[in-house]
Structures are given as C-alpha cells and as structure tokens.
Amino acid sequence: MSLPPLTPGPHTKRLGTVALIATFGGLLFGYDTSVINGALSPMVKELQLTNLTEGMVTSGLLFGAAVGAITGGRLSDAWGRRKSIILMSVLFFVGALTCVFAPNFTVMVVGRVILGLAVGAASTVVPVFLAELAPYEIRGSLAGRNEMMIVIGQLLAFIINAIIGNVWGEGNGVWRIMLAVEAVPAVALFIGMLRMPESPRWLAGKGRDDDALRVLSTLRTKERARAELDEIDRSTTEESRRETLSIGAILRNKWFVRIILVGIGLGVAQQLTGINAVMYYGQSVLREAGFSASAALIVNIAPGIIAVIGAIIALRMMDHFPRRRTFLLGYALTTICHLLIGIGSVALPVGNPARPWVLLFLIVAFVGSMQTFLNVATWVTLSEIFPLKMRGFGIGVSVFCLWLANAFLGLYFPTVIAAFGITGTFFGFAVVNALALFFVWRAVPETRGRTLEKLEEDVSTGNIYIRDLVK
Numbered sequence: 001m002s003l004p005p006l007t008p009g010p011h012t013k014r015l016g017t018v019a020l021i022a023t024f025g026g027l028l029f030g031y032d033t034s035v036i037n038g039a040l041s042p043m044v045k046e047l048q049l050t051n052l053t054e055g056m057v058t059s060g061l062l063f064g065a066a067v068g069a070i071t072g073g074r075l076s077d078a079w080g081r082r083k084s085i086i087l088m089s090v091l092f093f094v095g096a097l098t099c100v101f102a103p104n105f106t107v108m109v110v111g112r113v114i115l116g117l118a119v120g121a122a123s124t125v126v127p128v129f130l131a132e133l134a135p136y137e138i139r140g141s142l143a144g145r146n147e148m149m150i151v152i153g154q155l156l157a158f159i160i161n162a163i164i165g166n167v168w169g170e171g172n173g174v175w176r177i178m179l180a181v182e183a184v185p186a187v188a189l190f191i192g193m194l195r196m197p198e199s200p201r202w203l204a205g206k207g208r209d210d211d212a213l214r215v216l217s218t219l220r221t222k223e224r225a226r227a228e229l230d231e232i233d234r235s236t237t238e239e240s241r242r243e244t245l246s247i248g249a250i251l252r253n254k255w256f257v258r259i260i261l262v263g264i265g266l267g268v269a270q271q272l273t274g275i276n277a278v279m280y281y282g283q284s285v286l287r288e289a290g291f292s293a294s295a296a297l298i299v300n301i302a303p304g305i306i307a308v309i310g311a312i313i314a315l316r317m318m319d320h321f322p323r324r325r326t327f328l329l330g331y332a333l334t335t336i337c338h339l340l341i342g343i344g345s346v347a348l349p350v351g352n353p354a355r356p357w358v359l360l361f362l363i364v365a366f367v368g369s370m371q372t373f374l375n376v377a378t379w380v381t382l383s384e385i386f387p388l389k390m391r392g393f394g395i396g397v398s399v400f401c402l403w404l405a406n407a408f409l410g411l412y413f414p415t416v417i418a419a420f421g422i423t424g425t426f427f428g429f430a431v432v433n434a435l436a437l438f439f440v441w442r443a444v445p446e447t448r449g450r451t452l453e454k455l456e457e458d459v460s461t462g463n464i465y466i467r468d469l470v471k
Contacts, residue, residue, distance in 0.1 A: 003227050003451075015133065015219045019142055021192035022129055023149040024185050025085055025122035028092050030153020031182050032061065032115050034279050034304075038161025038297055039175035041283065046173065047105050051418060055411040058280050060109040062407030064116020065123065066400050072121025073128075073396020081129040081199045084121060089193065091118035092186035100180045115182075116403075124399045127383035128391055132201040133219060135228075136451040140318030143383050147376040148311045153185075154279055155304035162297045204232045205388055235453035236388060250390050255462045260394055262443055263382055266327075267402030269436035270378045273334050274429040275370045276406055277413045278303055278363060284414065285363070288422055289345075290356035299360055303367040310371030317372075323381055324446050330373025331437035337366035338430035345423040359422065384447050387456040 036058050044054055076084040091114055098111030126146050134142035161178055168174045200219075203212035209229060216225035250256045278285060282303060286296040317326065341362045348355035386394030417425050445464045447455060458464035 003224060003231070007221055007224075009221065011217075011219050011221065015142070018133060018196050018219070019130055019145050021189070021196055022085060022126055023146045024189040024192065025088060025126040026146040026149035027153040027156075027185050028182060028189065029119050029122050030150035030155075031157045031185070032092070032095075032119055032153075033276070034154040034157040035161065035178050035182065036061075037158065037280055037282050037300065038165055039178045040281075041293065042165075042173075043108075043175045046175070047108065049105065051414045053105055055414050057105070057108055057112060059407045059411035060112035061116035061119060062403055062410045064113035065120030066116075066403035066407060068117035068120025068122075069124045069399035069403050070120075070396040071117075072124040073392035073394075073399070075121070075392075076125045076128065076202075077392030081125055081132070081202055082193060082196055084125045085129065086190060086193045088118045088121045088125070089186050089190035091115070091121075092189070093183055096179060096183040096186060100176050100183075120399065120403055123379075123403070124392075124395050127379050128395055129199055131380075131383035132199040135220065135224075138319055139384065140380050140448065141315045143380045144311075144315045144318045144376040147379050148308075148315055151304070151307040151311045151371060151375070155301070155308050158282075158301045158304040162301055165297045166294055200229070201232055201388060204229060205236055209233065231451065231453050235456055247393065250393065253460075255460060256387070256390060256394075258462075258465070259385055259459050260397055262445070263385060263394055263398030264401045265439050265443060266378050266381060267398045268405045269331070269439060270374060271402055271405040271409060272429075272432045272436065273331075273370055273374065274338065274409075274426070274432075275367065275375070277409060277425075277429075278367060280410055281413055281417070282363075284417070285422065286356070286360065288417065289359040290350060290352075291360075302360065302364050306364050306368040307371045310368045311376060313372050314376035318376060318380055319448075321448075322446055323377055323448050324440065324444055326373050326377045327440040327444060328437065330369060330377070331433055331440060333369035333373065334366060335430050335433040335437060337362060337369055338426045338433060341366065342423050342427040342430065345421065345426070381444075381447055384455060385445075385459065387459055 040054060040058070043049065043057070047053075047057075049057065072084060072088070075087075095111050095113075095115035095118060098114055099108060100111075102108035102111055127143050130143040130146060131139055157178075160181055164174055164177055168177075197215040197218065198211070200212040200215040203209075203215065212232070213225060213229050216228055219225070220228065250260070282300045283293075283296045286300060287293065291299060341359060344355075344358050344362055348358055382395050382398055413425075420428070447464075450458065455464070
C-alpha cells in the first residue's frame with residue numbers, strides 16, 4: 001500500500017522541534033569528545049600525565065562509550081527511546097562536574113568514563129529515535145541532523161578552547177573551564193526531552209497503538225499517520241509470527257548475523273579512517289606539523305569549520321544520493337588524502353616554512369571528505385538497516401565495536417605518532433582506508449528509498465543483498 005504524500009503544516013514544525021531537542025545529545029557527543037583536544041596540554045602539566053596516561057584520559061570516555069552504546073541500545077528497547085535520552089542527559093551533567101572538579105588523574109578518568117556512558121548511549125539511541133520518527137522520504141536528512149549537531153559540538157569545542165587558551169593561557173586550571181561548558185547543553189537536553197514524545201514505532205512494537213497514533217498525528221497529517229501505523233502494525237505482526245528476536249534467535253538467523261557484521265564493519269571502518277585522531281589530538285598533530293602551541297589552537301578551528309560545511313552538504317545529499325555510492329566515494333577520497341599527507345610530510349621536512357600550511361590544507365581536505373561522504377552516511381545507515389525487533393541490539397553491537405576501535409585509537413595514538421611521526425601514521429591510515437573501500441564494495445547493501453518496514457522485509461529474507469550487491 002502506498003502512503004499518502006507528505007504535506008506541510010504544523011506537524012512539520014513539530015517534527016523539526018523534536019529533532020532539534022533530541023540532537024542536543026549529538027551536540028554533547030561532539031563537544032565532550034573534542035574538548036579534550038585543547039584541554040589536554042594544560043591538563044598534562046597540572047595532573048603530570050605521561051603519553052600513556054594522556055591516552056587513558058582521552059580513551060576513558062571512549063571505553064565508557066563502548067559500554068554505553070551496547071547497554072543504551074538494549075535499555076532503549078525495553079524502557080523507551082525518550083526515557084533513555086533523559087537518563088543520558090543526567091549522566092552528561094554528572095560526568096561533566098566530576099571532570100571539572102577532578103583533583104587527580106584517577107578521578108578524571110572516572111569522570112571521563114561516566115561521560116563516555118552518556119556519549120555511547122547517545123550515539124546509539126538518538127539516531128534510532130530520529131529514524132523512527134521520520135517519514136521515509138526524509139529519513140536520511142532528519143536522522144543525519146544528529147551528525148550535524150555532533151560536528152557543531154566539535155566546532156564549538158575548538159572555538160571555546162581557542163578563546164580560553166589564548167586569553168588565559170595554559171595555567172590556572174584553564175582546562176576546567178573548557179570542560180565546565182558541557183554542563184549547559186546537558187541541562188537543556190534534560191528539560192527539553194521532558195516535553196518530547198516517545199518513538200511511535202517503539203510504542204507500536206509494545207502494543208500501544210493508541211499512543212503511537214497520537215504521536216504520529218502530531219508529526220504527520222491524520223491520514224498519513226493512520227496509514228503509517230497500519231504499515232508498522234503489519235510489519236510487527238508478520239515479524240512476531242516468525243520468531244521472537246532474542247539474542248539467540250538473532251544469532252541463529254544468517255541474514256541477521258550478516259547485517260550485524262555489516263553494521264560492525266561500517267562502524268569500525270568509520271573510526272579507523274583516523275578522523276578522531278584529528279578531532280582528539282589535532283593540536284598535537286599540528287604542533288608536529290610545525291605550528292606553535294597558540295597557533296595550533298587557532299588553526300585547529302579550520303577542521304571544525306570544514307566538518308560543519310561537510311555535514312551540511314551531506315544532509316542535502318542523504319535523500320538524493322545512493323548510500324553505497326557515497327561510501328565508495330568517501331573512502332576513495334580519504335585514502336588519497338592520507339597518502340598525500342604522508343607524502344607531504346616526507347617532501348617537506350621539519351623546518352620548511354610551507355610544511356605546516358600544506359599539511360593543514362591536506363588535513364582539512366581529509367576532514368571535509370570524511371564529513372561529507374562518510375560520517376553522516378554511517379550513522380544514518382546504522383539507524384535504518386536493522387529490523388525493528390533487533391534494532392536496539394543491532395545498532396548497540398555495531399556502535400559498541402565502533403567505540404572500541406575509537407577507544408584503542410585514542411589510547412595509543414600519542415604513542416604511535418611519537419614513534420612513527422606524521423609520515424608513518426598517515427601511510428598506515430591510507431592502507432586501512434583502502435581496505436574499508438574494498439569492504440563497502442563487497443558487503444554493504446543500499447538502504448535509500450525504502451521504508452523501514454520494507455528494509456526489514458528485505459533484510460529478513462536476504463533480498464537486500466541479492467538486489468543491491470549484484471549491481
């Protein structure tokens with residue numbers, strides 16, 4: 001049955017408001033992961049951190065995020081998307097205060113782990129919440145708004161770090177001020193989500209059709225809301241007749257295992273592009289490239305700006321450009337950028353006045369390629385490829401592996417770049433990106449242009465692979 005067409009009205013504004021409030025989780029995700037970029041240098045001096053403990057402070061959030069991702073997905077399946085996001089906002093606030101008042105390395109790591117639990121849960125629950133609220137025609141751009149807010153959060157972290165660092169220098173606990181700012185959007189997320197609705201697809205999955213219709217009717221026309229609920233009910237009824245999707249049932253179904261492996265591959269590949277090495281340690285990389293400490297804080301804003309521009313372009317592409325083609329182009333571009341960074345580091349030795357600027361340009365090109373073609377596409381695809389009854393579990397496992405890859409990269413990157421320099425590090429990233437390109441070409445199916453219910457049917461039968469990967 002075809003759905004009635006989308007039409008503008010008060011429901012359109014309401015949908016936009018719900019998406020805006022929910023994506024404060026993405027804003028906090030971006031700020032919390034990137035504020036460490038500028039806070040590390042003064043923190044290293046005050047807390048007397050080594051290369052390893054510096055990596056532990058950074059990766060504490062990331063290991064916490066791995067746990068938060070997998071538990072957040074399961075919690076949201078059982079407890080609801082909305083309540084899970086409210087809980088996340090509390091963890092964001094508590095974690096921020098713990099870090100701000102941390103007297104030593106140990107308490108700092110505890111605070112970072114608490115923040116990580118919130119970040120990981122946000123990375124799992126918010127994209128699913130948005131995908132389940134969105135009409136399928138604009139699902140890509142609506143779900144992609146979370147990634148947009150992530151990069152805005154990253155840019156805000158870079159700008160605030162640059163202002164605070166250049167005004168107050170690196171002493172007097174300046175890093176505590178940088179970390180304190182994150183408490184503000186945490187409060188806004190908590191207050192805002194108290195007035196937001198639950199996911200209609202989650203409600204329907206729990207047999208609460210009246211509540212689901214009530215929510216859909218505030219986000220669609222009445223006719224469209226009724227038709228969508230009928231389609232959701234048909235999908236969930238057919239799925240319930242097949243099997244109850246416990247973890248064991250998921251693992252016994254080869255198509256579900258395969259789609260989970262695709263999700264894990266996409267998540268890990270995204271992290272091993274090296275994007276977060278730049279986002280977490282950009283100041284260190286730029287110092288290695290030849291910039292002074294104060295100049296590195298300022299020019300570090302450039303990758304943040306290009307990330308936001310790339311995310312804006314990506315949002316416009318999501319509803320009009322095939323996902324597979326986006327991934328293939330993105331990994332091809334990031335591979336080329338990494339090769340050029342490695343070659344530029346060899347061709348322009350330390351002391352060459354052109355070296356820092358050429359490497360900055362190539363790093364900005366890499367970040368732009370990543371944000372335009374890979375980041376938004378990855379999170380949107382993860383939010384839509386899993387069937388309803390395993391969606392929380394599927395995205396939870398995928399994002400758990402994503403955060404583990406991120407955490408180990410964050411933990412060991414200071415050691416790796418100290419040992420191999422920019423040249424060896426980015427040549428290594430080039431090899432990994434080339435492998436990711438091959439993986440996408442061989443394994444990742446197309447998801448654009450299907451309702452979540454149609455995707456569920458195609459994934460459950462394996463038709464999604466036959467239809468897309470033979471092309």
